[in-house]
Amino acid sequence: MEWQKKLYEQEMSPPADLWPSLAKQIQQEQGRLTSRLQEAEAAPPSHVWLQIAKSLPAAADRQPGILRSLYRYSIPAAAALLGLLLLKYAMLEGRFFSPATTSLQRLRIPLRTGQPIAPAPKPLQEPAARTAHPFSLHDAKPQHSRVLAREALSYPGSNYVEVCDVRQEVCRRINYKLEYMAACLPAQGASSYPIACRRELLTWLEQIDKSNYIPAPGHLFDIVELVSLLSSE
Amino acid sequence: MSASDTDIIQGCLANDIRMQEALYQKYAARMYAVCLRYAGNAEGAQDILQEGFVKVFRNLSKFRADGSFEGWMRRIFVNTAIEHHRRRHPLADPFSEREEQIEEGSWNALDKLALEDLMKMIQSLPEGYRTVFNLYTVEGYSHQEIGEMLGIQEGTSKSQFARARKALLERIKGHV
Numbered sequence: 001m002e003w004q005k006k007l008y009e010q011e012m013s014p015p016a017d018l019w020p021s022l023a024k025q026i027q028q029e030q031g032r033l034t035s036r037l038q039e040a041e042a043a044p045p046s047h048v049w050l051q052i053a054k055s056l057p058a059a060a061d062r063q064p065g066i067l068r069s070l071y072r073y074s075i076p077a078a079a080a081l082l083g084l085l086l087l088k089y090a091m092l093e094g095r096f097f098s099p100a101t102t103s104l105q106r107l108r109i110p111l112r113t114g115q116p117i118a119p120a121p122k123p124l125q126e127p128a129a130r131t132a133h134p135f136s137l138h139d140a141k142p143q144h145s146r147v148l149a150r151e152a153l154s155y156p157g158s159n160y161v162e163v164c165d166v167r168q169e170v171c172r173r174i175n176y177k178l179e180y181m182a183a184c185l186p187a188q189g190a191s192s193y194p195i196a197c198r199r200e201l202l203t204w205l206e207q208i209d210k211s212n213y214i215p216a217p218g219h220l221f222d223i224v225e226l227v228s229l230l231s232s233e
Numbered sequence: 234m235s236a237s238d239t240d241i242i243q244g245c246l247a248n249d250i251r252m253q254e255a256l257y258q259k260y261a262a263r264m265y266a267v268c269l270r271y272a273g274n275a276e277g278a279q280d281i282l283q284e285g286f287v288k289v290f291r292n293l294s295k296f297r298a299d300g301s302f303e304g305w306m307r308r309i310f311v312n313t314a315i316e317h318h319r320r321r322h323p324l325a326d327p328f329s330e331r332e333e334q335i336e337e338g339s340w341n342a343l344d345k346l347a348l349e350d351l352m353k354m355i356q357s358l359p360e361g362y363r364t365v366f367n368l369y370t371v372e373g374y375s376h377q378e379i380g381e382m383l384g385i386q387e388g389t390s391k392s393q394f395a396r397a398r399k400a401l402l403e404r405i406k407g408h409v
Binding site for chain 1: 248250253254257258261262263265266269276279282283286287290291293340343344346348351353356370371
């Protein structure tokens with residue numbers, strides 16, 4: 001019908017002053033992305049440790065060495081918390097942590113920011129299927145982090161080795177999630193796509209993004225880019 | 234001679250501000266019309282336009298040249314408009330209604346309207362009606378797709394569309 005065509009092709013001039021402010025915003029966006037990528041390579045400022053210690057009094061009191069070690073190895077605080085959250089999940093599910101899964105060898109895992117993460121020696125439990133929902137952090141609210149961290153560290157046998165393993169598991173999970181998400185993106189020419197699935201993934205990735213978790217520079221870039229992509233499509 | 238889409242895209246990817254402006258100048262009017270159709274007022278439309286263009290520039294590297302660039306952009310703006318709608322209704326589902334059948338009305342009357350009048354009538358529709366109406370009649374999404382996009386039942390989309398159509402036809406009667 002004619003009116004539909006007219007509506008589709010209609011043009012309306014936006015206010016003339018919109019472009020200057022938009023141009024400024026775009027340049028700021030570019031600058032922000034660049035600085036975030038640079039931050040991924042930069043060492044955190046020295047006062048950050050004090051903030052971490054303050055936010056995790058119970059955990060720091062019990063096993064300060066673990067957290068200091070994590071910090072010394074340039075693991076962002078949020079990543080440590082995320083790792084501890086996963087440790088909590090692991091304990092609850094009784095899956096990928098058992099005495100048999102820890103070993104001295106894993107203490108040698110490179111942990112400095114920017115270094116590639118060594119592949120996990122052996123996946124402890126792969127998600128059942130690519131289409132299944134592999135993991136969820138929906139319940140991991142920031143206000144629970146301290147409690148979970150305390151509980152995680154009070155778990156018998158919890159130590160630095162295990163936390164390293166957790167971090168590696170986080171990395172593996174993120175990789176898996178990225179793959180999963182890529183599989184969910186619409187095929188070329190597809191007229192529909194799983195909105196609910198993408199929404200869920202977006203939520204998850206935003207949590208990761210906001211947490212400043214930095215598994216590797218390439219991953220950070222992927223996450224920023226993918227969050228942007230999912231936000232717009 | 235104006236630059237081609239390919240030149241503009243390449244320039245934008247190289248962070249060339251002149252090409253960014255060229256892209257904006259080429260498509261702003263058409264995308265603003267899309268935004269106005271969804272927003273209902275100029276202020277909301279400008280917000281969507283600005284946010285949409287930021288997303289376009291941010292995601293330009295994702296554009297695959299095997300389809301229409303304008304179509305790709307339009308989808309971003311439509312989705313941005315839907316996000317705006319959701320932000321205003323974070324919890325309530327404004328679309329949630331029983332499906333109802335409304336007898337077919339004639340669309341032909343819309344052809345007789347001036348575009349400006351038609352636009353005003355669409356903008357005056359309640360937000361839920363307006364969104365479904367635009368997605369279905371202008372963008373060409375199916376009710377199933379609209380349901381997925383808005384997080385509502387397919388039947389609710391049909392119902393909203395029927396109500397939108399009825400409301401539009403009533404406005405036309407009043408206008409004539």
